[in-house]
Amino acid sequence: MRLEQIYSVPPTVISQDQRESYYELGYLILPDSIGEEWLNPLRSAVDDLIELTRSMTESTRRVDLEPDHASENPRVRRIAYLDEYDPIFWQLSSESVIADIAADLLGPNLRFRELMINFKWADGGAAVQWHQDIAFYPHTHAGTLQFLLMMDGATQDQGPLQLISGSHKGEIFAHYDNQGNWTGAISAEDLKRADMDNIVTATGPPGILSVHHSRTIHGSSTNKSSAGRPAFVLTYSAADAVPYTAPAYPSVHYRELIRGVDPGVAHHEDMIVPMPPDWSDSYTSIFEHQEHTELSYAES
Numbered sequence: 001m002r003l004e005q006i007y008s009v010p011p012t013v014i015s016q017d018q019r020e021s022y023y024e025l026g027y028l029i030l031p032d033s034i035g036e037e038w039l040n041p042l043r044s045a046v047d048d049l050i051e052l053t054r055s056m057t058e059s060t061r062r063v064d065l066e067p068d069h070a071s072e073n074p075r076v077r078r079i080a081y082l083d084e085y086d087p088i089f090w091q092l093s094s095e096s097v098i099a100d101i102a103a104d105l106l107g108p109n110l111r112f113r114e115l116m117i118n119f120k121w122a123d124g125g126a127a128v129q130w131h132q133d134i135a136f137y138p139h140t141h142a143g144t145l146q147f148l149l150m151m152d153g154a155t156q157d158q159g160p161l162q163l164i165s166g167s168h169k170g171e172i173f174a175h176y177d178n179q180g181n182w183t184g185a186i187s188a189e190d191l192k193r194a195d196m197d198n199i200v201t202a203t204g205p206p207g208i209l210s211v212h213h214s215r216t217i218h219g220s221s222t223n224k225s226s227a228g229r230p231a232f233v234l235t236y237s238a239a240d241a242v243p244y245t246a247p248a249y250p251s252v253h254y255r256e257l258i259r260g261v262d263p264g265v266a267h268h269e270d271m272i273v274p275m276p277p278d279w280s281d282s283y284t285s286i287f288e289h290q291e292h293t294e295l296s297y298a299e300s
């Protein structure tokens with residue numbers, strides 16, 4: 001849908017000012033959206049998943065392990081396909097206020113894309129280098145968005161999400177190095193063209209929720225604190241945004257319509273988007289890709 005069509009439908013949970021702010025700045029930070037009635041069952045379901053990883057020695061498409069992961073000290077970087085595990089994860093994706101916020105921002109016809117959790121363990125959990133999501137999953141238009149739900153909150157030294165305000169109106173960068181290898185990160189050289197004076201940091205209490213536009217540059221530093229920073233990463237698309245590439249995580253719910261009706265059309269937007277590699281039969285995680293690249297992350 002075009003922006004004026006989105007705006008013609010009254011929002012259900014956020015205000016029109018918040019909608020306009022999202023499209024002006026490329027993100028929203030919503031500190032009080034998700035309460036303990038969600039967070040408690042989510043924590044317990046996550047604990048169960050971590051228990052299952054203790055016996056693992058290698059990363060898989062679903063579970064990405066830090067190099068020093070061990071059964072007595074599990075260090076999982078990411079678990080993907082969460083919507084296929086405990087029902088609470090699919091309920092969060094399809095029944096919580098998060099999906100309503102997504103529909104307020106993208107239009108009433110909404111598809112689920114993916115749900116995963118990035119752990120960022122205490123004392124050194126991995127950074128996420130500056131990147132734009134659209135470079136990982138280009139669609140016919142830029143109407144996908146990503147939420148981060150900080151289950152236990154995020155302080156400045158825990159590697160909170162950082163976003164470059166207004167960057168969604170700028171260049172879409174190639175996430176490749178000079179040799180043509182995919183890095184999953186914007187290079188330090190390219191970042192010189194981004195407005196690093198406009199960095200916004202999303203710190204806040206347990207349940208803090210942020211949402212950013214598919215073109216917004218974002219990343220996060222290592223976790224220097226003694227407490228972990230588990231973050232649910234939940235992505236949706238407008239129902240008329242059609243992907244050009246195979247999904248990294250083709251779960252059973254991938255592209256399921258969760259709000260509205262199937263529009264039966266694709267909306268095309270005029271933009272030049274560098275294509276990612278073909279991940280149809282192999283993908284681990286952004287951490288694994290960025291591990292082998294020169295770091296571009298600059299802390300504010």
Ligand SMILES: O=C(O)CCC(=O)C(=O)O
Pocket residue numbers: 118128159160161218219220231233286
């Ligand atoms: O976990 C984070 O801080 C950032 C997550 C993110 O941008 C991603 O996983 O694509």
